[in-house]
Amino acid sequence: MRARPFAVMAMAVALVATAALLITAEQGPGALLPATRSFLDGSMTSPYALGVTLRTATPILLTGLAASLTFRGGLFDVGQPGYLVIGGLTAAVVGSAMPGPAPLALCAGLLAGALGGMAWAAGVAWTTSLTGAAIVVVSLISANLAAGVAQLLTARVFQDPGVSGIVETRAVPDGAMLPLLEPESQLRADVLVALVVVVATTWWGARTASGHRLRMFGGNPEFAALAGTSPDSYRRRLTMMGGAICGLAGGLAIFGEYGRFLAGTLGGNSSPAWLGITMAVLTSRFLFLLPAAFLLAAMETGFEGTQRDLGIGGSLGIVIQALLLGLAALSRRTPSAASE
């Protein structure tokens, strides 16, 4: 554990150096200072920018939590992009179709999102159990399938009839959106909900018997089997738990930002869930996910800022993320496909 702060610092230095190198390569060393300024402007110096960053961080945080949870249990489930997408679609559909007062639509929508994510995860879990295939492959495929299914359902079944040209569902009622926390930053309560979930899960993992059982199971499933927990059933429940959290994240994205499900968002190659998985690979402590998600989101919004102001850096985020994953691959604690 002593090497950890050094490793983190070394990684941070490497990433900053890479970013600086790439910026210099494109526009010369004179661009470094303005690039830094627009990076900070885009990500945190104004309340609005901070709000955008925090909103961006929320799905990353929750999907990262879900992934981290399953990794701790020894499962390399990477289907989070799929659970997120299905959860978002379900939340939007239920939220917009729910009769009655707007707060009911909000609660029903969020619950539906969590259940939708859980249901999709259940599919993954049962397929893995029944076929004995590696969950890493099954979940990856399911993530792709989810994106396609969401596109299909939105375009053919749930399309908003009042809108043409954009594939999206009906909007949820205005009053159903999560309450605004701070008007200048457009910050809504979705960030708060995510924070609560993370803190609650951290407490659960550290202070309850079932939380400890998770770690025990991840360390040695055979021992857990001897102690009476059926490994298959436990793994299924764990996968479904992760799916529920991601589904909730999808619902929060709908009721906290978009107001409707837009086909192509939440899932696919640019899904925030990939960043969440990256985080979960890099750290196993739930609380570390909080600053990590913020930093990853800041990278995204910051580089969007430099792209807007200086025309560089749009793809820098991808390169940095790839580097992060590459470094993570060399870290000792990642669950290996061969050692599950």
Next chain:
Amino acid sequence: MIHLLGSTDLWFRTLQASTTLLFVALGGYLALRAGVLLLGLEGQLLLGCLFAVVCAERSGDVWLGILGGVGGSLAVGVIVMLLVVVLRGNDVVVGLAVNVAGAGVAGMLVQGMYGHRGGISSPRLRPLPDVSIPGLDRMPWIGHVLSGQTILTYAGWIVLCLSVWWLSATVSGLTVRVAGLRGGRLASAGRSVVRVRCLTILASSVCVGLGAAQLALGEAVGFQEGMSGGRGFIALVLVFLAGVRPWLIAPLTVCFAWFEAMGLSAQTVGLPAELSDVVPYVAVFVFLLLSRAPGRRRRNPLSGGLTDPVSADGRPQVDQMS
């Protein structure tokens, strides 16, 4: 619908589409038998397509395009090789990184080289020439399906047959299989597991590059964002389904290529166009579920035994000593 099922056009496109899947699956299979799980096939395929198109467009020569595709795929393969085999990194995370980064890097390169996002298409891009097999092309139905494919299609089937034979009947093939089963035994026989795996990954990358060339220069002439379309993932599932029987790759790829071709033709029979993105993955799940009858798989939590390199839980059994 019946007319569609019997049309030579559908089956021609099936055979055409199966080439890419075949090459990519073969690449993944070889690596898996050697003990390396290549999850990054999707990203590798995409980058191979990009390099194939760029080389073909810049040089005007489609054969250089094929070389470019192979070269691009090899570049990715070398990185994977260094991270996973030499530095003993985690193969799954590296694979995820290649997939996620592949799309981003491709976008970046397109932007950098052509100044715009999206795709590359140019009149300078010549598609892979169709090869007409004399005699066969005059046969009534089968002639239209089998003849007129690109050279890579015929090469792919030949390479697959050779690889199946090589894996089972040669010493080097046996070495690769043992590397995947029990790396430690290889070391005690005086051979280097690292070297075997490196060479296998390089061979896999060549295969993936050829598949990329077929996709980018034979099927769709040009590059588009996301053109790999999940083929890397589907190929992975095919690899697992094939298990210890590499010849299964042949019928499996034809089957999935058929779903792909059917999905694209869905519009002509009135089915929604979005189905083409959904049907192949659903087919994958159905296949997975059908191929493992529930009773067959008996998981003994206390057994640590190795049965075959692609065991019942689909993971390569990497020996501790490797």
